[in-house]
Amino acid sequence: MRKIGFLWVLAIILGSPLSSAADKWKSRPLSSIDKQYMADQIASIDDLARRNFGRYINGQKENDIAVMQRLLDDDIVRSSDVKYLQAMGIILGSLLKSERGLNWVVYVDALGRSRALQLPDFKKDFIFPTTQISRKVEVGSKVKVAEVYKILEQTITSIRNKPLL
Numbered sequence: 001m002r003k004i005g006f007l008w009v010l011a012i013i014l015g016s017p018l019s020s021a022a023d024k025w026k027s028r029p030l031s032s033i034d035k036q037y038m039a040d041q042i043a044s045i046d047d048l049a050r051r052n053f054g055r056y057i058n059g060q061k062e063n064d065i066a067v068m069q070r071l072l073d074d075d076i077v078r079s080s081d082v083k084y085l086q087a088m089g090i091i092l093g094s095l096l097k098s099e100r101g102l103n104w105v106v107y108v109d110a111l112g113r114s115r116a117l118q119l120p121d122f123k124k125d126f127i128f129p130t131t132q133i134s135r136k137v138e139v140g141s142k143v144k145v146a147e148v149y150k151i152l153e154q155t156i157t158s159i160r161n162k163p164l165l
Contacts (some may be wrong), residue, residue, distance in 0.1 A: 025109035025128070027118060034106060034115060041087035042094065043072070048084065054078050061095050061149070068092075069145045072137070085134035091131035092149055093117050100156050102127070125159045128150060 030038075046057040048103050052074070068088045071077045077084045094115045096102055096117060107116040107126055116126040128154055136146045 001127055006096070022072050025107060027105040027107050028061070029122075030104050030106060030115070032105075034047065038090050038094075038104070038115065041083075041090045044084060045087045045091060048076060057091060059094070059098065061099065064095060065145045065149060068133075072133075072143055072145070079137045079140070082134055082138070085137055088137070088145070089130035090115070090134045092132060092145070092152065093127070096127070096152055098128060099155070119156065119159055122159055128157060 002080075004068055008135060028165075033140060042057060045068065048071060048115045053070065055063075055067050057120045068091060071088075077088070079085075093102075093104065093115075097104060102117040102119055105116055105118045105126075115127060115165070116128050118123050119127075132148050132152065133143055134143065136148070
């Protein structure tokens with residue numbers, strides 16, 4: 001009984017119900033530091049591809065997906081290479097941005113700060129491509145980059161097909 005009373009008082013002191021903490025978020029435009037970081041991440045994958053097999057990242061979907069897949073298949077990028085895996089996610093996001101008219105933003109919530117893609121006219125809907133590949137590789141899944149891209153495209157289509165509120 002004392003625990004319930006304590007939790008109730010704590011909820012009142014905090015000024016909001018315990019369950020609403022996860023509902024608080026905000027988004028803002030990328031800073032120049034974010035933009036430079038993302039460009040550096042893309043360049044790191046480009047450099048790996050050039051050094052290892054003479055290919056490069058050029059912003060073309062078929063090429064970039066094939067290059068990233070080969071980096072994974074040839075074990076050049078491994079599960080411990082989180083920075084490179086997330087760089088691949090940034091490349092996927094950049095392709096989606098170009099092809100689907102999305103906007104990169106910074107999404108901030110109680111868990112921290114993330115770079116995300118936002119659909120114009122859907123201010124509460126975000127796609128988080130940066131960690132799509134890294135999370136799969138880190139748990140030992142065999143990643144097919146083209147399939148990850150297709151799932152992200154389907155998610156975007158699903159969001160666009162829902163009514164605006």
